[in-house]
Amino acid sequence: MTQDAFNSIERSYSKDVLEDIVKHGCASVAPSDHTYYYQTNNFFDLHQDEIIGYLEDVLGKEYLSQSLSDNDNDIASWKNELVWSFIECYAFDLTELEAYA
Numbered sequence: 001m002t003q004d005a006f007n008s009i010e011r012s013y014s015k016d017v018l019e020d021i022v023k024h025g026c027a028s029v030a031p032s033d034h035t036y037y038y039q040t041n042n043f044f045d046l047h048q049d050e051i052i053g054y055l056e057d058v059l060g061k062e063y064l065s066q067s068l069s070d071n072d073n074d075i076a077s078w079k080n081e082l083v084w085s086f087i088e089c090y091a092f093d094l095t096e097l098e099a100y101a
Helices: 004-012 015-024 037-058 061-070 073-095
Strands: none
Touching: 004 015, 004 037, 004 073, 037 061, 037 073, 061 073
């Protein structure tokens, strides 16, 4: 299994941007490649299995259903939230583990 979603995040954002995402979240930082719904929804559609699998591991399966409910079952909003959560969690992993050079 390739990890294209992870590689995409590493290619898209510098260490400084990832650190800002960790500190302030995607809603405040507005990551350039994942700002608008068309961007986040497309990213989710391309990498759905990776994103869901990672978020289940990091945040638990309950997070997925709760976030759908929190978004009033609006799929576009839910996909956006999942992508931003994916980016925030992975940014944390990269910066905390100093795996990002």
